Amino acid sequence: MKDLTPNGIALRISFLMAAVLTLLVFVLDTYNGNSNLLILAVFPVSFIASYIGFRIAVERFIYKKIKVIYRTIHNLKLKKVDDSKEFSLAQIQTEVEDWDKLNKEEIGRLKGLESYRREYVGNLSHELKTPIFNIQGYLLTLLEGGLHDPNINVSYLEKASNSVDRMISLIENLDDISKLESGMIEMDIKKVDLVKLVKEVVGALEMQAQNNDVKLKFVDEPSKPVWVSIDESGINQVLVNLIVNSIKYGKEENGETLIKLFDMDENVLVEVADNGTGIAEHHLSRLFERFYRIDKSRARTSGGTGLGLSIVKHIIEAHNQTINVRSTPEVGSTFSFTLKKA
Ligand SMILES: Nc1ncnc2c1ncn2[C@@H]1O[C@H](COP(=O)(O)OP(=O)(O)OP(=O)(O)O)[C@@H](O)[C@H]1O
Ligand SMILES: [Mg+2]
Incomplete structure (x- = not known):
């Protein structure tokens, strides 16, 4: 009896009612000495009539109860409920399922x-x-x-x-x-000559590179300006962070950092490649997370906070562009990102 549907309840009660009624009529008839053929019609007629009656009553009862729950869910979903509107049970079920899904997603997000x-x-x-x-x-x-x-x-x-x-x-x-x-820092997007910007950053970091025995090279430096739409100070910081990393995690002797620009239709691809310590495959997916450092002791002595690449990623994403890394331990790492041409 556990999983009775409105239909099941109505069928059972109607059957019982019809049987009792038929028995009653049969007993009365026999008592009165009549034997009326009409008695044959009592069962189906009373069964159908009570089935219809009970079915409507049961549905109305359940509906009334469920409507309260439904309205609560509706209110929780911050939708206005139209009191005069009638809902079908199927509609209510879909709404409750949607609500459940929404809640589960929200809880997952909050847990994260x-x-x-x-x-x-x-x-x-x-x-x-x-x-x-x-x-x-x-x-x-x-x-x-x-x-x-x-x-x-x-x-x-x-x-x-x-x-x-x-x-x-x-x-x-x-x-x-x-x-x-x-989003407090608004990107101040302007038309900037990327060649000039790279040369400035390389110039500013040359000393630090020399002190660490790393050669900085702007490879195939374009003779003409390469115009890009960027926030100049943001991309300046990106280049500084990547080049400083290539110096800090560079080869102890004869280190080399190569900066290259590639023309890619609407974008320019910027590459910063070193021949340093490299990064093992399993670190790559987490590298841009804040505070993520591979060799904590080495990074600490070189003043690393593990935030540099996280800032780099944020700045590139604020430009609606992407940054990638390829690396082989003991061979070197290459960071590359795109910028939109102006
Ligand atoms: N070019 C690279 N070669 C090898 N490992 C690198 C390179 N760049 C980054 N890493 C590794 O990734 C980690 C995260 O770099 P990130 O720039 O975010 O932090 P950091 O350099 O330690 O600190 P900060 O940049 O704040 O001074 C570094 O600690 C280092 O282990
Ligand atoms: Mg860094």
Whole structure:
């Protein structure tokens, strides 16, 4: 009896009613000494009549109950309900199923956000802890007498100052990311000569490259301007981050970073390729995530926060373009992104 439909309930009750009625008429007839053939019609007539009656009554009853639930769901979906409107049970079922799907999606999204938030706060406090404890260590040593020890006083102050610099760059990077994510930084798209921009960035980083024994080369430098529609300071930051990475994670000796431009119909493809440490395949898909670093100790000594590539990706996506990476460990890495021609 568990899964009775309105039809099943009506059929059963009608059968029972018709049987009782037929029996009653039969008993009365026999008692009165009549034997009327009409008795044969009692069962089907009473069965059909009560079936129709019960069917309507049961449906109305269920409908009345369900309508309350339906209205609640409708209100939850923030749609206005037209009171005079009648809904079929099938319509109600589809709506409830839609509602269920919507809720499941929403819950999934919220769970994702929650774990993202947890991971983010965890990463952030971990990243801040290191420089803060370093500063505390240096200052305590200086206070406990190191201040008067000429062997360490200046170098400890310098180290503490480096840790402060690291915290500042972390905060600045996070600030950039949250502004990019919330859309607070509007891209100031203008027609810019990409050749000039690349040359400026290469010029500014040449010293740092030399100090790390890395050669920076703008390969097949176009003799004419290559006009692109970009936010100049954003793409400047993208090039700086990629080239600095190629220097930091470059080959210890005879490192080389090659910058190339490729004409691709509507776009220009920019490539920054190095012959450095390379990146194993399984890291590639997570490389652009914030705080993601492969060799944490090496990145830390070189001041890495793991935010550079995340900022790069945000800037490229704000230009509606894409960035990719190819890499082979011990051979090198190539980062490439597209820009729209002006
Ligand atoms: N050209 C590269 N060659 C090898 N590994 C790289 C290269 N570029 C990035 N990586 C790896 O990807 C990680 C993430 O790079 P990302 O630029 O986001 O952070 P970072 O350089 O550590 O810090 P930041 O850029 O904030 O100073 C790096 O820690 C490094 O392990
Ligand atoms: Mg970096």
